[in-house]
Amino acid sequence: MNELNTADASETSEGYQVRLGIFEGPLDLLLFLIRKKKIDIHDIPIAVITREYLDYLNHKERINLDREAEFLFIAALLIYIKSQLLLPREKDLAEGEDPRRPLVERLMEYQKVKAACEILREKEEEQLQNWKRAFLPPLSLEEELDLMEVSLFDLAEAFFLLMKKKESENYRLVRGKDVSLDLKMKEILETLREKKVIDFLQYLGQQETMEEALVSFFCLLELIKSRLVLAVQERLFQTIKVWLRKSRPESDADE
Amino acid sequence: MNEPLKKTIEALIFVSQEPLTLDKIKSVLEGFPAEEIEKSVEEVVADYAAAERGIRIIQTAGGYLFTTKPENDPWIRRLLQIERKSKLSSAGLETLSIIAYHQPITQAEISALRGVDSTYTLKTLLEKKLIKIVGRKKAPGNPLVYRTSEKFLVYFGLNSLEDLPSEEEISKLLEEKNSES
Numbered sequence: 001m002n003e004l005n006t007a008d009a010s011e012t013s014e015g016y017q018v019r020l021g022i023f024e025g026p027l028d029l030l031l032f033l034i035r036k037k038k039i040d041i042h043d044i045p046i047a048v049i050t051r052e053y054l055d056y057l058n059h060k061e062r063i064n065l066d067r068e069a070e071f072l073f074i075a076a077l078l079i080y081i082k083s084q085l086l087l088p089r090e091k092d093l094a095e096g097e098d099p100r101r102p103l104v105e106r107l108m109e110y111q112k113v114k115a116a117c118e119i120l121r122e123k124e125e126e127q128l129q130n131w132k133r134a135f136l137p138p139l140s141l142e143e144e145l146d147l148m149e150v151s152l153f154d155l156a157e158a159f160f161l162l163m164k165k166k167e168s169e170n171y172r173l174v175r176g177k178d179v180s181l182d183l184k185m186k187e188i189l190e191t192l193r194e195k196k197v198i199d200f201l202q203y204l205g206q207q208e209t210m211e212e213a214l215v216s217f218f219c220l221l222e223l224i225k226s227r228l229v230l231a232v233q234e235r236l237f238q239t240i241k242v243w244l245r246k247s248r249p250e251s252d253a254d255e
Numbered sequence: 256m257n258e259p260l261k262k263t264i265e266a267l268i269f270v271s272q273e274p275l276t277l278d279k280i281k282s283v284l285e286g287f288p289a290e291e292i293e294k295s296v297e298e299v300v301a302d303y304a305a306a307e308r309g310i311r312i313i314q315t316a317g318g319y320l321f322t323t324k325p326e327n328d329p330w331i332r333r334l335l336q337i338e339r340k341s342k343l344s345s346a347g348l349e350t351l352s353i354i355a356y357h358q359p360i361t362q363a364e365i366s367a368l369r370g371v372d373s374t375y376t377l378k379t380l381l382e383k384k385l386i387k388i389v390g391r392k393k394a395p396g397n398p399l400v401y402r403t404s405e406k407f408l409v410y411f412g413l414n415s416l417e418d419l420p421s422e423e424e425i426s427k428l429l430e431e432k433n434s435e436s
Contacts, residue, residue, distance in 0.1 A: 024345055025371035035432075070371050109368060115428045116352045117345070119420040120411055124348075127412040128340045129325035130313070133272050 025067075026074035027110040029056060034107070041107060044100055046085060050078040077103060152221070155200070155231060158240055159217050162201050163210075179212045185219045192229065192244045200231065200240035260287060261295045268299070274318025274409065316408035317415060350376045354386055354401050355419055361398040377401065385410060 023029040033052045034041055053075055057068075084099035098104075191198060200220070207213035220242065223229045230243045267283060268275050281292055296319065303311040309327055312319050323331060332339070343351065350373050353365050366373045380386045385407045391397040403416070413419065 024349055025369055027370040067371070074370060106368075106370075110370070111429060112425050113349060113353055113356075113368065115425045115432075116356065116420050117348050118428065119424060120348060120352055121342075123411045123413070124342060126325065127410060128342070129328035130322035130412070131328070131331050132320060132322050132409070133269075 026071045027107060028114070029053065029071070030074060031107060031111060031114070041104060041111075044104065046078060046082045046100065050075070050082060053078060154233065154240065155217075155221065155224075158201055159204060162204055163213070179209075179215045181215060181219060181222070184212075184215050185223065188216065188219055188223065189228070189244075192242070196243070198242050200242055202239075203242070257291055257295055260284070260291060261299050264292070264295050265299050268312055268319045269321055271318075271320070274314075274316045274320045274405075276318040279318070313412065314414050315412055316405045320409070344376075344379075346371075346373075346376045347380060351380060351385060351403070351407065354380075355403050355407070355416065358402045359389055359392075359400040361392055361394075361400055363398060365401075 023032065030049070030053065033039075033049060033056070034044065037048065037052065039045065039049065057071055057075065081099050081103060188198075188203075191203075204213050204216055207216050220229070220231070224231050224242075228245060230245050231240055232243060233240050263284065264280060267280060277293065277296065280296065281287075281289055284292055300312045300314075300319065302308075308324070310321055310323050313322050314320075349369060350365060353368050354360055357364065357368070362373060362377055365377070377386070381388070383406075384404055386401050387404045388399050389402045390400050392400050407413075408415065408418075
């Protein structure tokens with residue numbers, strides 16, 4: 001349940017080889033050692049605890065350099081405090097001038113955080129058993145930050161909204177000019193190669209006839225399906241942009 | 256009692272996917288006396304608390320929300336084919352509780368309290384929407400300032416930040432621990 005118990009367990013099973021991962025950080029380790037040695041937090045024998053602490057750092061097997069820096073920082077702090085304690089002084093230190101005090105205060109604060117965590121952990125466990133209506137199973141894939149690939153429905157909705165708008169603008173069906181899907185698709189790819197990105201709605205809006213707009217829409221769907229282009233929305237309710245996919249095989253483009 | 260009013264309130268809470276506040280209920284049910292609404296809400300909540308129900312209404316983040324009762328959890332997970340719900344990492348929980356007690360707070364202040372760099376953990380908590388950025392501190396570098404979100408309260412079943420473990424609860428736990436060792 002709590003970190004200290006886990007640390008205890010691994011200590012008995014593998015001698016003194018407690019690994020870094022068990023502790024959230026140097027303060028956590030320090031608190032563990034203080035408790036293990038049954039030391040009064042307000043009167044820490046710095047030499048003893050420093051030896052324990054360094055011993056621990058030396059015994060651990062694998063290290064992550066980033067995290068080690070944090071552990072070493074506290075080691076340095078301990079040695080600094082010890083040196084302060086050893087320095088001869090003209091006058092005795094007044095109450096509250098103990099060089100250990102800032103560290104003790106930090107530890108006390110951290111101890112409180114750990115305790116609060118323990119209580120919150122229980123609350124979390126309780127709440128995980130209460131299912132709310134808004135619950136959605138967590139997505140297994142990490143989403144790319146701020147970029148959302150849009151679904152067919154988003155595209156279709158955007159398209160129909162546009163068509164409705166166009167309808168009111170007297171957008172008429174003109175017969176006689178046939179638009180081929182193949183040609184249109186080539187045209188779109190051509191445009192994309194030139195401009196890198198096109199605005200989905202703007203592009204459809206530019207089409208001369210309803211038919212051409214429809215064909216363009218189907219072309220885009222086809223291109224998205226064959227994974228030649230990518231339709232992306234930067235944020236919800238923003239315009240949909242179409243990009244060429246970078247990793248597309250060359251041969252596909254000419255088909 | 257006002258039965259139709261009770262039914263309406265029940266429906267309002269049911270459709271809300273986020274905690275529905277009393278104020279919101281009152282503003283929707285304009286024209287009904289506030290007292291009567293309050294009483295009806297209480298009654299609806301009490302009705303669901305009755306033993307024979309599988310769902311209940313909890314008070315969280317300052318509002319009312321339907322949830323299932325805990326004893327149904329194993330069956331729900333079987334239905335949804337979820338082995339277990341993922342819990343917060345220790346680093347996440349630690350960071351979150353520091354923010355909860357010290358908000359508004361910056362990344363540097365959190366890292367100092369933990370003795371560990373917290374940039375990555377903050378990012379994860381932001382993604383989970385358990386914390387939010389509320390602005391920048393007027394200090395060198397104008398660092399971002401973080402607070403816990405409403406979702407944080409719902410996540411831990413708290414009604415407000417005042418429901419966080421109190422100073423007394425924490426010292427009691429610490430005393431227990433110290434006497435243990």
